[in-house]
Amino acid sequence: MKIYNTLNKTLETFDPIHENTVNMYVCGPTVYNYIHVGNARPVIFFDVVRRFFEYLGFTVNFVSNFTDVDDKIITKAIEDETDERTIAEKFIEAFYRDVERVGSSTKYLAPRVTKYMSAIIDYIDQLIQEDFAYAVDGDVYFRVTKVDDYGVLSGRKIKDLESGARVEVNKKKENPLDFTLWKSTTEGIKYPSPWGEGRPGWHTECVAMIHDIFGGKIDIHGGGADLMFPHHENEIAQNRAFHQHHLANYWMHNGHLHVNEQKMSKSEGNVDLVKDLDGDLMGFRLFTLGTHYRAPISYSDEILESYVNEWEKLKRVYTQAFYALDLAERLDEDLVKFTALETIREDFVQAMRDDFNTANAITELRELAKFTNRAIRKTDGYDALRAAIDLFNTMFTILGLKVDVKRMSKDTRALYMAWTDARKNKDFEKADRLRETLQNRGVLA
């Protein structure tokens, strides 16, 4: 298994800390709004990472947090004349709904900042004791110059960053790059701490959670490319205060989704929300996996539509193969191996092993579709169809794609037979009527 590690900027062979186990953490959403289609990319991609490791036989411990204490949540609460907790709950629920609709699992550990307050405060306190942080007027800042390789992840040097004109001037900070660990506040939700009432900065939660849940270094830490700096850099810095390692062995970052060559982002206002996408979102899922995860994805109605069409085709071929077997009552026979299918399977897995190259993996899915469509036309191709269905199931499980199809009822089967008879007898009026019914039931394409 090869993974591109952002930390070293190289493709590396995956070597787990604990045998047959993958411990992975992905930065989750700040729950103050519905997620847009760009936000869905890591939700889908890292779900596929999890699925593929499971296919390879690993036990995957997947954790993704909710940031439910944040200025934006407070602003939103004031706007809606309610409290932060209500806002957070509302958008956590909405998030889970969207995650499910795009076909990703919601069954993973999802720690919340509000439930981790004491761990976060303890962590900050230790940083102060070790001189990696300092308190000023109720605020606490991290001292970046104390970490010798600060900037290792994002490839930045403190000197370069300092020259950036856009760094805010905050006289309380010893160095403009020092980041907030604790923020003294008077407005909105606040918590007691040794430094006074306030709320935590954004960067400590992930480190505190990872230490608490995994007890130390993890295998994979993932998130969007925009989190690399400063968020992930600062996580590493906080961790480096106590440990020699970089929190995770492999850092993975997904590229952004672009609209008209520009990043889709809430602050740009060019967003389409996941909740507003219609119907079956498997086509959308296929779309996000159609481009290698590190590259930017271009998004437009036209592009999305081409993937939606493709998904319709895949669904059709799978369904047709299934019903062909069902009609012949050969769904339950033993599997026979087909060299052509074994090649497709190997190439698919090979593509996935190569840094989760879902784009190439999907090419194999298309090969399989073609193979199956040919087999459907042959009346004696039942062994091939069964093997094809089996391979479809494997690939769909790994990619998180799903087709709903059930065995035909007696009633439907009778209609099907009647349709075949009508065609034989050239009773086309009756045949067309039956065809329509069967199409409505999803049995005929």
Added chain:
RNA sequence: GGUCCCGUAGCCAAGUGGCUAAGGCAAUGGACUGCAACUCCGUGAUCACCGGUUCAAAUCCGGUCGGGACCUCCA
């Protein structure tokens, strides 16, 4: 101002030194079909431009043009 990425057919996209540059969508020709749908077979590329390295470059190096990201909340 600093750091970094990208530019492959109408659209999307794989490929990062070596056979005729994958694949999909769209378009188009054919086959199949009672009609249609579906499906299958076929058809398309001076790899942004200029120069260099090499026996060999889409791929490496330099430059030009164009687009983008990060340095501020962001997946």
